Amino acid sequence: MDRNLVDTAELADRVRAGDRRALGRAITLVESARDDHRRSADDLLSRLVAHAGDAARIGVSGAPGVGKSTFIEAFGSTIIASGERVAVLAVDPSSTRTGGSILGDKTRMEELARSPDAFIRPSPSGGTLGGVARRTREAILVCEAAGFGVVIVETVGVGQSETAVADMVDTFMLLIAPGGGDELQGIKRGIVELADIVVVNKADGSLESVASAIAADYASALNLLRAAAPNWRPRVVVCSALEKRGVADVWETVLKHREALRVSGRLRARRAEQAQGWMWQEVSDSLLATLRQMPGVAGRLSALEADVAAGRTTPGAAGREILDIFRKGHLNRQD
Amino acid sequence: MDRNLVDTAELADRVRAGDRRALGRAITLVESARDDHRRSADDLLSRLVAHAGDAARIGVSGAPGVGKSTFIEAFGSTIIASGERVAVLAVDPSSTRTGGSILGDKTRMEELARSPDAFIRPSPSGGTLGGVARRTREAILVCEAAGFGVVIVETVGVGQSETAVADMVDTFMLLIAPGGGDELQGIKRGIVELADIVVVNKADGSLESVASAIAADYASALNLLRAAAPNWRPRVVVCSALEKRGVADVWETVLKHREALRVSGRLRARRAEQAQGWMWQEVSDSLLATLRQMPGVAGRLSALEADVAAGRTTPGAAGREILDIFRKGHLNRQD
Numbered sequence: 001m002d003r004n005l006v007d008t009a010e011l012a013d014r015v016r017a018g019d020r021r022a023l024g025r026a027i028t029l030v031e032s033a034r035d036d037h038r039r040s041a042d043d044l045l046s047r048l049v050a051h052a053g054d055a056a057r058i059g060v061s062g063a064p065g066v067g068k069s070t071f072i073e074a075f076g077s078t079i080i081a082s083g084e085r086v087a088v089l090a091v092d093p094s095s096t097r098t099g100g101s102i103l104g105d106k107t108r109m110e111e112l113a114r115s116p117d118a119f120i121r122p123s124p125s126g127g128t129l130g131g132v133a134r135r136t137r138e139a140i141l142v143c144e145a146a147g148f149g150v151v152i153v154e155t156v157g158v159g160q161s162e163t164a165v166a167d168m169v170d171t172f173m174l175l176i177a178p179g180g181g182d183e184l185q186g187i188k189r190g191i192v193e194l195a196d197i198v199v200v201n202k203a204d205g206s207l208e209s210v211a212s213a214i215a216a217d218y219a220s221a222l223n224l225l226r227a228a229a230p231n232w233r234p235r236v237v238v239c240s241a242l243e244k245r246g247v248a249d250v251w252e253t254v255l256k257h258r259e260a261l262r263v264s265g266r267l268r269a270r271r272a273e274q275a276q277g278w279m280w281q282e283v284s285d286s287l288l289a290t291l292r293q294m295p296g297v298a299g300r301l302s303a304l305e306a307d308v309a310a311g312r313t314t315p316g317a318a319g320r321e322i323l324d325i326f327r328k329g330h331l332n333r334q335d
Numbered sequence: 336m337d338r339n340l341v342d343t344a345e346l347a348d349r350v351r352a353g354d355r356r357a358l359g360r361a362i363t364l365v366e367s368a369r370d371d372h373r374r375s376a377d378d379l380l381s382r383l384v385a386h387a388g389d390a391a392r393i394g395v396s397g398a399p400g401v402g403k404s405t406f407i408e409a410f411g412s413t414i415i416a417s418g419e420r421v422a423v424l425a426v427d428p429s430s431t432r433t434g435g436s437i438l439g440d441k442t443r444m445e446e447l448a449r450s451p452d453a454f455i456r457p458s459p460s461g462g463t464l465g466g467v468a469r470r471t472r473e474a475i476l477v478c479e480a481a482g483f484g485v486v487i488v489e490t491v492g493v494g495q496s497e498t499a500v501a502d503m504v505d506t507f508m509l510l511i512a513p514g515g516g517d518e519l520q521g522i523k524r525g526i527v528e529l530a531d532i533v534v535v536n537k538a539d540g541s542l543e544s545v546a547s548a549i550a551a552d553y554a555s556a557l558n559l560l561r562a563a564a565p566n567w568r569p570r571v572v573v574c575s576a577l578e579k580r581g582v583a584d585v586w587e588t589v590l591k592h593r594e595a596l597r598v599s600g601r602l603r604a605r606r607a608e609q610a611q612g613w614m615w616q617e618v619s620d621s622l623l624a625t626l627r628q629m630p631g632v633a634g635r636l637s638a639l640e641a642d643v644a645a646g647r648t649t650p651g652a653a654g655r656e657i658l659d660i661f662r663k664g665h666l667n668r669q670d
Binding site: 042045046049050052053134137138141192193217218220221224271272273275276277278279280281282283284286287288291304305308309310311312313314315316317318319320322323326 | 377380384385387388472473476527528552553556559607608610611612613616618619621622626639646647649650652653654655658661
């Protein structure tokens with residue numbers, strides 16, 4: 001990226017005109033941790049926000065081995081065939097450590113990546129889940145302003161990132177696959193209950209009957225859970241992304257879910273709640289980051305954390321000591 | 336409570352000696368929102384914390400109508416018969432509005448309340464879930480220092496309080512009952528997956544076979560979820576608290592769960608994580624409370640929340656404006 005001041009007005013215009021290079025540059029700007037980039041990103045987003053919000057935001061979660069890339073490739077192509085443009089983003093806080101474990105390799109989705117109606121972006125690398133999540137939320141807005149009608153946010157099904165992704169999309173899908181058992185698939189507790197749609201993938205050839213049996217198990221399990229929306233019960237759909245069977249059913253189910261959300265007024269309400277939650281998350285993360293960066297505080301924090309963990313002091317007393325440190329740190333700043 | 340300074344050294348001694356009046360007074364102190372009480376409570380807790388931590392901390396959640404009081408009465412009596420003393424606390428943030436919807440009426444558990452080995456305390460009233468949760472966590476420490484070997488934390492199964500309670504106990508139990516269907520029972524999404532043990536209550540007389548069928552449904556649903564601990568899969572137990580059948584099985588299952596947690600090292604690790612989480616929660620809640628109380632800030636916050644909800648501004652930009660307000664508020668304080 002240019003080291004000089006970004007012309008955000010021009011960049012915003014080019015993003016809105018659908019210029020792919022501008023889109024990539026805008027997302028890079030949003031992802032940057034540099035202070036001057038951050039200010040430019042804020043300015044850019046303020047220009048784009050009025051043109052964002054129109055996409056179907058879809059989360060796709062699933063443990064390694066369930067065929068997520070193959071599914072997203074087939075799913076994305078199906079959506080494009082129906083006339084929509086699709087952006088695929090990813091949330092994977094582990095990508096710093098592993099050097100990009102998901103979507104790091106764009107060639108993974110070769111067919112989709114070649115389509116002029118698709119835009120594929122790997123997970124922003126570096127930083128905490130909170131940081132990665134914020135940058136992805138802002139990237140969603142940029143893609144929407146660029147006219148993408150569908151934004152897919154992909155995540156691995158093994159960490160805390162599922163909750164973060166479920167909190168930034170309209171429809172959250174969990175991908176599972178026959179074989180291996182769910183424990184081996186590593187579905188974290190709580191993830192199944194986040195799902196609006198469970199997709200049993202890899203119903204390939206002779207595996208179809210196994211997949212159907214698993215689908216029935218999930219359908220009865222989901223029936224024991226309370227509906228997330230007044231007029232939507234989580235559905236289970238069987239497909240074979242490899243053989244391109246059932247993928248259109250998944251897209252149709254997403255559309256039905258959106259319609260249910262829209263009719264009940266939940267779509268608008270959910271978006272509003274999400275946006276307010278992000279705002280407070282931003283405030284809370286920032287205050288804690290300020291605290292952690294105060295000189296001499298890191299050592300004291302570790303000691304307090306150890307004392308609290310060992311039961312030598314109460315969480316309340318330790319918390320109040322941290323607040324005192326924070327207040328004094330702020331005082332000293334004015335000296 | 337006495338308006339004068341509390342002699343916390345004496346109060347701590349009397350709590351540790353098992354003086355019930357002192358125990359009640361200590362919890363009232365911990366629950367108080369008054370600044371001088373808060374300081375006394377901190378002092379008291381610092382004297383008690385080294386003697387706390389030995390109880391089995393058990394959460395009991397269940398929607399209205401599942402027979403929670405009857406169950407806790409029978410369960411508590413079973414535990415006392417096994418030689419332990421039992422404290423029952425409650426988390427119900429709605430008790431302010433409803434005038435104490437759970438445990439407000441001590442006569443609800445008449446038999447248990449009469450036992451010298453039981454201590455029953457209604458939910459602290461007033462304030463947010465965060466406030467109620469903090470006071471309950473501190474009340475757990477007080478009960479433990481007073482020598483209670485089992486602390487039961489009760490909550491209604493309809494709100495966010497379940498997560499808060501699951502985060503303060505070792506074993507989280509979900510009570511359900513045959514009849515009415517789960518949707519009517521109002522089990523919130525995510526609660527089933529928090530459960531270490533699901534108790535199907537009201538297997539009374541002719542309902543026993545229905546209860547067993549429901550238990551089988553839950554058992555297979557729970558099998559689809561990943562285990563919370565390496566050596567524990569959530570179990571389902573059927574009982575009739577009314578007819579006092581199966582309640583001892585529930586207690587035995589709790590003991591098995593504790594043993595599994597202990598053997599895997601999860602008990603110690605879980606307690607340490609919980610304590611650190613509470614500490615940071617305290618810090619975060621306090622900073623946000625400080626912000627909200629700054630003069631002139633409330634109106635601006637409402638406006639920003641509305642703008643963010645309507646998509647007129649991004650959560651990030653609004654969050655940063657709030658942080659600016661916070662920093663300026665701190666600056667002005669030093670003038």
